[in-house]
Each structure stands twice: as structure tokens, then as C-alpha cells.
Amino acid sequence: MGKTNKNKTEDLNTVPFKTRVRPYLIVAPSLIITIGIMIPFVMAIWFSLTNYSFKLPSHKFITLKNWVEVLSSDAFWNALKVTLLYGVIATVVEMALGMGVAILLNNLNNRLSRILRVLLVFPLMVAPVTATIVWQLMLNSSVGIVEKLLNVFGVYNFPWASSPSTALMTVVLIDVWVNTAFIILLVLAGLQSLPKSPFESAKIDGGSAWFNFINLTLPMLKPSLYIALLFRLMAALQEYAVIFALTKGGPGDSLMSLTLTAYQTGFRFQKFGFALPYILILWLVVNVSAKQIVKRQRAAQKQAAGLEE
Amino acid sequence: MNNGKKRFGYAAQNVLLIVYAVFALFPLIWMFIISLKSDAQVFTTTFVFTPTLANYREVLLRSDYTSYMVDSLIISGGSVLVSVLVGVPAAYALARYNFHRKEDLAFQILSFKFAPEILVVLPLFMIYQKLGLYDTYLGLIWVYQLISMPLLIWVVRGYFEDISVEIEYAAQVDGYTWYQIFFKMLVPLIKPGLVSAALLAFIFAWNSFTFPLILAGRNIQPITVAITKYLGTDTAHYGQLAVAATVSAVPAMVFALCIQKHLVRGLSFGAVKG
């Protein structure tokens, strides 16, 4: 009785194939795209170990030679420096500015803030390349409007992009102009979805606005902040459209980021084997920081959920 | 005393906001103004000038600009559409089903956004050549998934996670099929997140530079690549440049205005408690 019975019930209780397979079917398309991208990835790593070039008919396996050459070149370390400076500074400024503006928009519930909520996203819609061209015009030392403004304060012929010392600043300025809107959107959304009850009980307990901000708002906002940080930092570390449009890496090599160097080495000079170590190092930096940030984000999300109970 | 402080704080906040607004919006306005200036007046006047539509005529009617815009629209719109069709079910699966290494998969999808485009582009270039996808809409739309899908999946997943699963059970018990539940009940609930993430996906796709630069050639030139043609030209038709810039931002602006109701609410990552 035991054996036959079990067999019968086993048939009854196996989840129908259709239902069991559904989750996989649903995720499949996105996986196809995933796998579709893994292939180039792997290929890229292979190529970095060779001296592949469009000109040579075939490529030889040169293993680490490329890597050694790249890692010992000044150009590489300069590129790393530029990339990190650009990425970190731009992101930090955008986060700070974005948070500030989002808080202002959230606190003020007047007509101004409501209109600005939508309008302030507009800079994001101007592609970085286009924005660079526009800003170039504005900063132009003979006819630019900013120049005219600075003249009022007695500053003439500010070098902006033509001097190594101010080039980075210029690039960061343009990047900030375009991308702060993204942060504003995410932080504002986060602020508006905060539950009211912790604040109500804090009101009863007393405590200054600053205290509430540090101990209530910030922790609950952390998940959104981390997401914004994640997306922005990752993009900023790889950004090169602005640099490309502005000075193509100059003056000198003061703006040669990892990506830009790779592009030049790879596509203009056709030395792909040399270009790829730059990119792979960049990818390493990006991936490691991403994992760290995501880890913290999930933790912050759990903590914030606790606060909401 | 307190009231005075409050009013000052209020005024100060408004002022700060306006300062930033000027910073953010002035270049856009200025860009628009220049587009209305004739070449002669670009350098000679600042705010007082005689507006002209000559630039618009030149760019829109007599150059290839509109074809670039169309290319951009097809690629960006197409990739957002594909991302939505593919990503929303994926987001649902990631929210509801528990399978082994689910979080790893979710992170993997997210990490596509960080994959340096330039890393992927060379091998892709060769693969595309072999597959005949080079310089095609399909090829670009597929690659653009790297840009538009991750954020969309993450935002929409947060929304699905917020919908209590009992609602689906209740609908099942009420006699609705899974498809009816998904489309008639769940999709309306995720709409804010969906459209906001779609807008961002559209913007990111529209602004993309590397992929069309390398994976497309003569046939397909979206705005971002085409506009580089205007760089470093000796004859500076700044007015026309400004037209190109202004018009290139219009589609996204229209999209944003259409969904402005949902825009801010839509991007809260999973904390929409009723």
C-alpha cells in the first residue's frame, strides 16, 4: 500500500511543467541579451593578451607582454589619475548638489518647486556631446556669455579648457551641469516616498530639524542615495564624450582618461592589444566599486525597512 | 522670533533654488536664443537682437538633420520598447520567484550598465560584421539593451516587490488567468515606475555615443554622432549648431512633460507604502 500510494500522489503533486518553466521563460529574453554580451567580453580579454590589430592579417599570442608595457608606461598612470579624479570629483559634486536641490524641492511645496521639479530634468536630455558644444560657446574667451559675465568681475580670458590646470575643472563643470538632474530625480523620489510615521513620533519626542535629518531622513534615504551613487560613479568613471568633444584629451594629456586613451590607442592607432589593458583595468575598478556599493545598498535597504516598521 | 527665522529660511531656500535653476536652465535658454540669431548677430549682440528662423530653415529643411533625428528616434525608441517588453517580465520573475542565485543574477543584469562600452565595442564590431548586424537598426537596438534594460529592471522590480503577492492569489481565486492578472492588475500598479524608468532609459539611449560611433557607419547616424561633424569646422554657423542642439533635446522633453505626473513618484526604489 505504501509504495503504490506514494507513486500515485507523486504524480498528483508534481507542479505542471507549464508553471514550473514559466519563471525561466520570463527571464530568458534578458538572459539571451546577457549571454550575447558575455561573448564580446571574453573575446576582449583574449585580445588583450595578443597584439591584435586591424592591419595585421592574424594575431599572435603575446600573453603578458602588452600588459607589462602598458602598466609600466607613464601614460597609463596618468590616465588612471585623470579617470579617478574626473569620476570621483564629478560624482561627489553631483551627489552633494543633487541632494541639496532635492531637499529644497521637497521642503518647499510651492508653485516654484513644482514647476522646477520637471524643468530641472531638462539638462539631462541634452547629450553630453551637445552640452559640451554649447558650453564651449558659452565659455569662449572672445564671445562667450560667461566670459562677458566674468568681465564684470574683472576676470579676463579665463583659460577654461585651454590650460591643463583648469581643463579638468571645465570638464567636471559640464558633467555636473548635465548629470545633477539624475541625482535630483532619484533623491527627490526617495524623499517623497519616506513614510510619515517615524517623523510624527520624532515630532513628539522633540529634536531639531538637523537631528531628524541625520538620524531619520538620511538612513531611510540611504538606499536611494546608494543607487544614485552607483549609477553616477560608474558612468562618470567611463565618461569620455565630454572630454572628446572639448579637447580630445588635451591640452597635452591632462585629460586623457582610461577610456579615451583606449579609444585612441585602439581605434585611431589601431593597436588593440595595447588598448585593452586600459579598459580591463577600468572595468576592474568599476566592478569592484560597484560590488561594494551594492552590498551597502542592500544593507541600507534592510535597515531602512526596519525603521519603517 | 521664530516666525522671523522661519520666513527667512523660507526665503533663503527659494533663493538658493532659483540660483541653481538659473545655472541649470540658462544654458538651455541661451542655446535657444542663439538658434534664433543670424550668423552676423551671434557675436555682436547678447540679448537684444532680431530673431530669425533662417537657421531652422537651413538645418531642418536643407540638411540631413532630420534623418539623423529619425535615426535617433528609431534606435532610442526601439530599444526602450524592447527593454520594456523584455524587462518587465524579467523584473516580475526577479521579484516573485525564488530561485537559486537570484541576487547574483539581478546584480549581473545591473552590471551591464557598468560594462565599459568601449570594452565591448571592439569584439562586438567584429561579431556584428560577421553576422551582418553592422550598421543596422537591429544591431544597435540589441546593443542598446545594455544601456536601457538594467535601470528599468531594477526600478520595476522594486515596484513588483511592493505589490503584496496575496493580491495575485485573490485574483486567481476570483477566477482570473495569470495573463489577465498580469496585464489588468499588475501593470497599472507599476505604471509610475515603468514610465519614469522608460524616460531615463530613453535619455540614456538617446545620449549614447560610443556604440553608434563604432557599430554604425553610413546608413545610421544618430544625433550624437552626427553632431560631432559640427565640431572644429572653420566656418562657424553657430546659429545652426544651436538649432541642432535645441531640437535634439526636444523629444525627451516632450516625453518628460507627458509623464510629469509620474516622474518623481516613479523612481522611488521600493518604498511606496500606501
Next chain:
Amino acid sequence: MARIQLENVKKSFGRVQALNGVSIDVKDKEFFVLFGPAGAGKTTILNCIAGINLPEEGVIRFNEEIVNLVDPAHRNVAMVFENYALYPQMTVYDNMAAALRSNLYKTDEATIKEKVHAAARMMKMENLLERLPSQLSNGQKQRVAMGRALVRTPNVFLMDEPLAHLDAKLRNAMRTELKEMQANLGSTCIYVTHDFMEAMALGDRIAIINKGEIVQIGSGDEIYYMPCNEFVAQLMGDPQINIVPGKITEAGGAYVFSFEVHGQNITVSMPEDKELQAKIREAGLKAADMGLRPQNVKYSFEPEEGYFKTTVYSYESIGNKSVIQADCGEYQLRMIAPNGLKVQIDQEIYVRFEIDHSMFFDPQTKEYVSRYDEKSIKAFAMEQEVS
């Protein structure tokens, strides 16, 4: 309306075994209560019956037909969820009409209107029909959830703590209405609660569940007077039953029960009851746990014949009466007292057991052995069941 049977149903979620071989037979038109502590598996049982969860092992039958492979839509059950599960973007009216509008139950709008209004009237929420769930309080949401089920005529109503968030007055009113309605409609109803008074009031039969297993099934009286083990005895009854560990010794045909109070040995003679004594002999019970309900513990503040001394631990009011808790060293005793007494903590109090109302448990297995008047109580319970 249907007879619902579960045969040896097992369900686990990952490593957690939610149901470990559950077998239930709910008669047609019966009001069947599932009662147990949180996490016992009550909701899982409802989900398995509804078809939302598929068990790993075991069979579920509606009217003797196996329904394991039937999806929830086709099982024709109506369910009231613990967290309401209202459709957020629909009005209350549409929420309640949703089931009737689905493809399976296509009903015309006129009938829908009738049924929805009838249910709304019963739940006293006719004025809420145009509101959205986000505009309702918890209690109102719960009523809508109930109303949504009441418009249907399903095989069985599955209700998961549907009255938990209502205020006491409404809860009592609903209880009566519910029972009446169920009798009138002649519907089978499986009802989950962790309020034992509700279970006793509503259930034709009650199933006690703990840790994914059925502990006992019976009418309210059966379970109250003859709980199958100490766990059930303590679960049913407020204030909680008293369990006194002690020894039973026979001396020449007469039995005595001896127990300790603050280290002192007290012996009480046990009145005669042939069946009880036979059972005790059969079980070879030397040591036993005596179970005695608080209303069968008498007290006095003056020393009296047959009363033993102990001290007061606490005195609490529970509404229209109070509970005195006495500390006896290894265990505590609860007894009923009127309100408004002057009682102090650590005050001396004298207690007597009405042994002729007690029951006995095996101290090792904690299982029920027997009780006084078992036969007549059994007969009484049977009578209740039939009526």
C-alpha cells in the same frame, strides 16, 4: 457546497516543513475552525485547499474528487485573506464585483449590483462602496475583504482571521451574523483564528494545529473538557488551565492525589469514579499531572478545613471578573475571583481543589489519560454535535 478532505498533506517551503502530514475531513455545510498558535500552518492549509500552494505529498478532495491538479480559479473557493489583499486601484464596489466579472463567472451587471449591495448591507459598509482601498481604515478593509467573499457562492469559504482587526463590538456582531449567514446559505466554511473564544463560539468542530500537525479535532466541548494533551488544554481556556504535578497512590480501593506546595506535601483524597480509576490503573499511572480549570479552584482568605495554604502572586481584572494567581513554588495556580477585592501581593491565601472536575495527564508524554465524569461529558458533547 462541498465536503473538503485533506489526506496526509505535506508541504514545505525550502527547509521549513510547514505541514507534516495533515488530514482533515470537513463535512459539507460545516463551519470548521482551524485553531493554533502563530506559525502553526493554518494559512498554509487554506492555501493548499484554495490551490495557491501545491503540496508535495497528499491528496485534496472536494466532494471526494481529487483536485490537486485543478488551478485555483476552477476550484470555486472564496477566500478572505489575513492582509485583505484588496485590489488597490479599484473601488470597494469593483473589488467586490471583481470575481463576478471574471470570465469564469460572467454575471450581468444587474445581478452584480444586487449581490454587492446585499453583502455591503450585511457588512454595514454601504456608504463605502465608492471609496478606494487607500482611503479605508484597517477595519473597513477587513469588511471589504469579507464582503468580497460573500458575494460568491463557492464550494467553500476560506477565511483567514477575518475579524482580527475589528473593534470588539463589531467583532461580536459579525460573529453572530457570520454564523447565521453560514447556516442560512448552507455553505461549508473553513475559518482560521487564534482567538479561542471565537473558535468555541463559531465552530461546529475545531481542529487544533501546532507545528504543521493536527493535534486534535473535535467539537468545542470535546476539546475543552477532554483535550488530548496538556498543550491543547492550555491553549483553550482563559484564564489558562492549572496543571499540578503530583502522585496518585492507591490505598485499599481509595485513591489519593498528593502534590507539593512550597516544598510541603499535601494529600487530597480523590472521590470515586470507577471509569477514571480503571483508566488510571490501565495506564499504570503513579505520577500524574492534574489539570483543573480556574473556575474549579476555590479560595479563602481565612484558613478552612480542606484548604491548603499558599501565597498570592498577582491579582488582575479581566473585564467582569478577576484572576488571582497564587504561587505554589514549582508551579502557579489561577483562580477566578470577583472584581474589587482587597488583595495584596504575598498575602496568604487558602486554596481547595474541586477534584471531581479535574482531568489527568501522563507527566512524561503530557497526554490525556482521563477525567472525572468522562462518560457523561462524552454523551453531552455528542448531543451538542448532532444538534
